[in-house]
Amino acid sequence: MRVRFAPSPTGALHVGGARTALYNWFAARHTGGTLVLRIEDTDPARSTPENVEQILDALNWLGLDYDEGPISQVSRSERHQEVLAQLLDDGHAYRSNATKQQVDAYKAQHGSERGFRGESEASGAVRLRVPDEGASVVHDLIRGDTSFAHVHIDDPVIARADGSVLYNFAVAIDDLDAGITHVIRGEDHLSNTPKQLLVLEALGAPAPVYAHLPLLHGQDGKKLSKRHGAASVQEFREAGYLPEALRNYLALLGWGTDDDETILSTEELVQRFTIERVSKNPARFDHQKLRWMNGRYMRELSVEELTARLEAFTGRSGLRDAVEISKEKIQTLADFWPLAGFIFDGPADDPAAREKWLDEEGRTVLQDARAALEPIDPFTVEAVQGALEAVVAARGAKPRQVFQPVRVALAGRPVSPGIFETLAVLGREESLARLDRAIGL
């Protein structure tokens, strides 16, 4: 099996494109086949080298490698011109100066039962001659056979007047030359497939097998875009998601196993993936489920590994102890600093929390707590826990009436990792200093 991922460098790699890349990668790795990366840059107005770089970067971060490429589509223009000349020569294509208005007028005149057919002229854009009779059938592994009657298809422009080729032509030639056996791409390409089939047929060349993936939508059912929050792979990376979690989530958007397993490692995904099991209906992207899944993946990492990722993500070092006591409470890498940053940068400033927990009574609690903690050595989780529980007992208070003021004194906010663990990580000196500062307020 030879498959390809062929993004157009007109912007960042979006999750829809990433999902397409992932499925191609699964198909190739599952069968021991080959994945070709091709950059569809035939639109000079929208394609930039920066975007190519960004796409390559995103694929790399996602952990998707390829066996051939990246090859630029424009780099193959010599070959494209050769085929174009051949089609012009043997009458499968012709030049035409017909404008959009003329095409519309033609169709208005002939009704819906007749696609546009132009006259051969000496100059102009190149159009492919579509037969009046018959139909092109797309053989699709996901959708079965879909038939498109030729009478409904306009003679498509396959090259601009300046000679540069267009997508529906280039894609057919490039897939053919690359020996692509299975074209796995988004469903938005299904309706244009007969035009590509017609190019191949004019050449007497064989067609690949297709697999048109259902599209991805935002939570509102509309096409996924910026309005839905993160939409590009880069944005998910910056939002603190793990590539392995994103792979798992994306894999399940349009594909599932017969036993409906949810957490599947990349190895399992490769082993179990088959195109035939891809769903036919469009899927909505659910950030909440991704978040949940990302949390699962983070908790499965060792403290060492998670620390390494968090240090890379935050650009800080010495995070290990803080990571260890925060691990169960965060779902993304970005959640860490808001939760545990106070350990390094000092208490956060939360007036509402101070007002609620560091009132007159709260400060007497802190004095008791300070007195109980002061003599402790070594300053371990067990030791501080014993000391604070003794304070609770001595005051006849509810546990939270003691723990919350201490928490706010240390963290500045009412939410933090476990209070005993936090004390132990901060150490005796720093803990007492923070209590003193809060008492003095």
Added chain:
RNA sequence: GCCGCUAUCGUCUAGGGGACUAGGACGCCGCCCUCUCACGGCGGAAACCGGGGUUCGAAUCCCCGUAGCGGUACCA
């Protein structure tokens, strides 16, 4: 408008004629655990788009309708 694709809980899905009082996951609700927030455990509410067929029997097959989406570019 025309052409095409699709249609199971709010969302992702399992299901491919009888195993369906329709299963799982996220989310939601309740309870438990508990120093906050989480994590974890237990329980609950929640769906076969509508109408015709085919069949002894339809979520599963066919047709029509409806809805959503895609295409209809000298974009990809």
